[in-house]
Amino acid sequence: MRYIRPLSIEDAVGQLAGSAGTAAILAGGSDLLVRMKGGFVEPDLIVDIKAIAGLSEIRETADGFSIGAAVPCAVLGESAALKKAWPGVVEAAKLIGSKQVQGRCTIVGNLCNASPAADSVPALVAAGARASIVGPGGKRTIPVGSVPTGPGKTSLAKGEIIEAILLDKRAPRSGDAYLRFIPRTEMDIAVVSAGVNLTLDEHGVIKAARVALGAAAPTVLLVEEAAEALIGRTLDEAALERLAKVCFGACRPIDDKRGTIEFRRKVAGVLARRAATTAYARAGGK
Amino acid sequence: MAGVAVSTTINGDSVEYLCQPDETLLDVLRDRLGLTGAKEGCGTGDCGACSIILDDRLVCSCLVLGAEAEGRRVETIEGMAHGDKLHPLQQKFLEHAALQCGICTPGFLIAAKDLLAKNPDPTEEEIRFGLAGNLCRCTGYDKIVRAVQDAATVMKGA
Numbered sequence: 001m002r003y004i005r006p007l008s009i010e011d012a013v014g015q016l017a018g019s020a021g022t023a024a025i026l027a028g029g030s031d032l033l034v035r036m037k038g039g040f041v042e043p044d045l046i047v048d049i050k051a052i053a054g055l056s057e058i059r060e061t062a063d064g065f066s067i068g069a070a071v072p073c074a075v076l077g078e079s080a081a082l083k084k085a086w087p088g089v090v091e092a093a094k095l096i097g098s099k100q101v102q103g104r105c106t107i108v109g110n111l112c113n114a115s116p117a118a119d120s121v122p123a124l125v126a127a128g129a130r131a132s133i134v135g136p137g138g139k140r141t142i143p144v145g146s147v148p149t150g151p152g153k154t155s156l157a158k159g160e161i162i163e164a165i166l167l168d169k170r171a172p173r174s175g176d177a178y179l180r181f182i183p184r185t186e187m188d189i190a191v192v193s194a195g196v197n198l199t200l201d202e203h204g205v206i207k208a209a210r211v212a213l214g215a216a217a218p219t220v221l222l223v224e225e226a227a228e229a230l231i232g233r234t235l236d237e238a239a240l241e242r243l244a245k246v247c248f249g250a251c252r253p254i255d256d257k258r259g260t261i262e263f264r265r266k267v268a269g270v271l272a273r274r275a276a277t278t279a280y281a282r283a284g285g286k
Numbered sequence: 287m288a289g290v291a292v293s294t295t296i297n298g299d300s301v302e303y304l305c306q307p308d309e310t311l312l313d314v315l316r317d318r319l320g321l322t323g324a325k326e327g328c329g330t331g332d333c334g335a336c337s338i339i340l341d342d343r344l345v346c347s348c349l350v351l352g353a354e355a356e357g358r359r360v361e362t363i364e365g366m367a368h369g370d371k372l373h374p375l376q377q378k379f380l381e382h383a384a385l386q387c388g389i390c391t392p393g394f395l396i397a398a399k400d401l402l403a404k405n406p407d408p409t410e411e412e413i414r415f416g417l418a419g420n421l422c423r424c425t426g427y428d429k430i431v432r433a434v435q436d437a438a439t440v441m442k443g444a
Contacts (some may be wrong), residue, residue: 001306001307001308002288002307003290003307003308003351003353005353005356026351026354028349029349029350029351029354030331030349033310033331033348033349033350033351034330034331034349036308037310037329037330037348038330046307046308046351048351048353048354050354072343074343097331097419098331098334098418098419098420099344099397099400099401099416099418099419100331100334100337100344100345100346100349100397100419101331101346101349101419103340103343103344103345104343104345104346104349104350186415186418187418187419
């Protein structure tokens with residue numbers, strides 16, 4: 001096993017692409033080290049990306065925000081500008097693990113770990129976030145929802161690194177929210193979750209909506225029909241009921257020790273309703 | 287496996303060591319440097335017994351590689367007291383009997399120190415949430431929370 005800490009993304013990509021055996025990218029390590037300890041992975045090469053310039057920064061640009069792959073989730077919570085623009089994304093990232101884990105874990109790690117129950121992913125998908133990827137063939141940008149392809153699996157090719165998550169500049173009268181169900185008050189894995197992102201017109205009518213569900217299918221679900229249930233309406237009771245019904249129907253969850261299929265489907269609808277209500281209020285809707 | 291040479295700062299002292307690439311910082315502290323205050327409870331970041339402060343961030347040292355400490359600042363429980371003078375948190379843990387077997391105590395003290403550094407006047411709820419990454423199987427937490435509240439009062443007066 002080798003441990004390297006490259007200073008440039010090109011070097012990191014080159015080392016990953018040229019590695020003969022299994023290679024792992026290390027940012028926060030809160031998934032990787034646990035898997036190494038459990039004997040589930042034994043990488044021949046560990047590429048620590050934290051010394052790469054820019055990867056530990058949140059940058060606010062004319063287009064929005066760029067959150068570097070090595071930024072710990074605790075730092076997201078400390079960014080007043082990010083919290084103001086994307087409170088749902090930040091509240092989702094802040095739900096991952098304890099204070100100790102928050103100091104290390106990253107949203108890119110959460111995404112690439114590809115757990116169906118990842119907390120930050122539905123919020124990012126609802127936010128329309130994109131992943132900026134650097135690889136041997138150059139750069140490409142894809143929607144966050146296209147990264148996980150199944151539990152533990154991603155669409156990233158050998159040598160590719162997600163260098164940042166990109167969030168758009170906020171349109172006026174916009175708000176997002178994320179909620180999950182767990183049987184405890186914190187520090188648990190989502191049984192099911194919902195992220196909602198809304199933009200309103202000047203009369204409080206929803207003109208754009210994205211609804212994403214977590215732990216409801218092998219990968220995060222973007223529920224287009226749920227967005228359609230909201231667009232063109234204020235958040236009246238009929239719209240909320242339709243939203244819950246559509247989310248109930250869109251879920252394809254599993255039965256496991258954390259919850260049954262029926263429970264997950266029902267709670268997905270409840271959480272979508274509540275997240276929509278919060279997102280609507282955050283967007284200034286009354 | 288080739289060893290990794292690391293230079294770092296631990297409790298204000300410059301320290302150099304060689305470690306294996308897959309060796310955790312917790313194992314380096316305990317087995318190579320003789321700093322056995324941080325404990326291994328779960329080894330998977332769930333219990334907080336191995337808590338340390340790395341560049342002003344509270345982390346589990348079982349989830350950090352020894353190699354990652356290069357050029358960084360590490361604070362462990364061994365740096366908390368000044369000679370014979372206990373840190374107010376340590377003193378209040380004793381006074382409130384906020385420990386029984388003691389395995390979780392170094393982690394709680396480090397986490398509480400980090401909590402009070404960032405929030406000198408926490409509510410009981412903030413203390414309970416702030417220390418939720420540290421598990422204690424003996425005390426039931428109430429004594430720990432009271433000790434932290436009392437230490438916060440003393441530290442604000444200081």
